[in-house]
Structure formats: structure tokens, C-alpha cells
Amino acid sequence: DAGVIQSPRHEVTEMGQEVTLRCKPISGHNSLFWYRQTMMRGLELLIYFNNNVPIDDSGMPEDRFSAKMPNASFSTLKIQPSEPRDSAVYFCASSLERQGYGGYTFGSGTRLTVV
Amino acid sequence: KNEVEQSPQNLTAQEGEFITINCSYSVGISALHWLQQHPGGGIVSLFMLSSGKKKHGRLIATINIQEKHSSLHITASHPRDSAVYICAVNRGAQKLVFGQGTRLTINP
Numbered sequence: 205d206a207g208v209i210q211s212p213r214h215e216v217t218e219m220g221q222e223v224t225l226r227c228k229p230i231s232g233h234n235s236l237f238w239y240r241q242t243m244m245r246g247l248e249l250l251i252y253f254n255n256n257v258p259i260d261d262s263g264m265p266e267d268r269f270s271a272k273m274p275n276a277s278f279s280t281l282k283i284q285p286s287e288p289r290d291s292a293v294y295f296c297a298s299s300l301e302r303q304g305y306g307g308y309t310f311g312s313g314t315r316l317t318v319v
Numbered sequence: 320k321n322e323v324e325q326s327p328q329n330l331t332a333q334e335g336e337f338i339t340i341n342c343s344y345s346v347g348i349s350a351l352h353w354l355q356q357h358p359g360g361g362i363v364s365l366f367m368l369s370s371g372k373k374k375h376g377r378l379i380a381t382i383n384i385q386e387k388h389s390s391l392h393i394t395a396s397h398p399r400d401s402a403v404y405i406c407a408v409n410r411g412a413q414k415l416v417f418g419q420g421t422r423l424t425i426n427p
Contacts, residue, residue, distance in 0.1 A: 237415075247405065247417040260414055293360060308352065308415070310362040 210296050210311035217318055222284040225314045228277055229298030237308070238271055238281050239295040247295070253279065286318045322346050325406050325418035333426055338393040340421045342406030345387065352415065353380050353391050354405040362405075365391075396425045 209228040217223050229236045237252040251261040253273045261271070268287070273279040283290055296311040323344045332338055342351070353365040366373050366380040368389065373380050377396075382389040393400055406418040 246419050247407075247415075249414060249416075252414065295362060297362075307367045308364050310354075310364070312361050315360070 208296055208298050208309050208311035210314050212314060213312060214315045215317070217286055219287055219318055220285045222282065223286045223316060225281040225294050227279045227296030227311060229279070230309055231277065233298035233300050235299045236273060236279050237297045239297065241293045241295060250281070288318045291317050321419065322416050323406055323408055323418040325421050327421060328419065329422045331424045331426065332396055334397055336396050338396050338423065340391045340404050340423070342389045342418055343387060344408050346408070346410055348408040348410060350409040351382055351389050352407045354407060356403040356405060358402070398425045398427050401425050
């Protein structure tokens with residue numbers, strides 16, 4: 205398995221533009237997570253899906269952020285409009301939930317810079 | 320106060336030294352994870368614990384549920400162990416809460 209695949213690896217965009225981050229989880233994993241990492245706040249959960257259904261989106265900062273998981277092999281995180289404070293590394297992770305929790309596999313992350 | 324606290328925040332040691340990184344948490348958990356993040360940024364899951372001790376190569380992780388404390392040990396440390404080590408706990412089924420990380424530097 206190629207692991208969790210995220211794209212793009214790096215994204216530089218201007219303030220106000222729409223940004224879409226993509227994630228392909230490990231085949232067979234039934235949970236998918238979007239995390240954001242910044243120097244100030246460390247790693248934070250934005251949203252997670254179980255069996256393609258959003259379970260907890262309490263970490264999504266505001267309405268400018270949205271996430272979808274149209275099928276078991278693909279998810280997107282969209283920021284519209286983007287702002288400089290959204291600059292961070294965004295990680296996607298997947299796991300196979302068994303008995304309530306499972307080990308996680310992280311993607312390589314997308315480093316987003318909004319100028 | 321953060322729900323997950325790690326110590327130390329930074330640790331520098333010489334190659335070969337025995338390393339201990341600590342993690343304390345203040346909430347009920349279903350599991351605790353140790354993650355490794357290398358300077359390139361990728362995150363690797365090292366251990367998932369709900370009780371006792373796990374060992375993988377030179378890495379050992381322990382957890383004491385009653386004391387709400389976990390330790391990550393590295394024996395015979397090597398410069399390639401230099402990374403940020405992150406403790407995270409499962410609250411509820413899947414939600415992870417992270418510590419701030421410990422930056423480890425092993426000098427040759």
C-alpha cells in the first residue's frame with residue numbers, strides 16, 4: 205500500500221483565493237482525519253469522518269473551511285476564501301476503527317502558505 | 320492547562336545515551352499514542368498503548384493508567400533518532416488530543 209496520499213505537497217496562494225487539499229486514505233481504512241499543525245498551536249483535529257460520514261467537525265475554524273468525503277477513497281478540505289492565518293501544514297490521516305480506536309497512518313502533509 | 324502535557328519540551332543528548340520523554344494527561348482515555356515527526360515533516364505512528372508496555376527495536380513505551388502517565392524510552396540513542404516526539408490520547412472513539420511535542424536532538 206502506498207500509504208495515505210496527500211496533494212499537493214506545497215501550495216502557495218494569494219489571500220482570498222480558494223484552496224483545495226486532497227487526500228486518499230489507505231484502502232480498507234474506515235476513518236479519515238484532517239489535522240492542522242502550526243508553531244503556535246501544534247497539531248489540532250479539524251474534522252473526522254467514519255464510513256464517509258462527518259462525525260466531529262468541532263475543530264473546523266469557521267465557515268470558510270469545508271470538508272467532504274464523497275467515497276471511501278477520497279476526501280477534500282477546502283478553504284474559501286483563504287487568509288494568511290490559514291498558513292499551516294495540513295495532515296490527513298486514516299485508521300481502521302476497531303473496538304472504538306485504531307492506529308493511525310498519516311500522510312506527508314500539505315504545506316499551505318497564504319500571502 | 321493542556322489536557323496532554325509533555326516534558327521536556329526540548330532535549331539534547333549525546334549519541335548512545337538513554338532517553339526518556341514523559342507524557343501526562345488529565346482526562347479519561349481509551350488509548351495513548353506516541354508519534355514521531357522528522358525534520359522533513361512526516362508523522363509516523365510509533366506506538367498505541369492502552370496498558371502496560373510495548374517495545375519495538377530500541378524504543379520502549381510504557382503507560383500507567385492509574386497515574387495518567389506514559390513514558391517513551393530510547394536506548395542507545397543515535398543521531399537519526401533526532402525528531403519531535405508527540406504524545407496523543409484518544410478521547411472517545413477516535414478523537415486525538417495532542418501534546419505540544421518534545422524536540423529531541425542527538426549529537427554524534
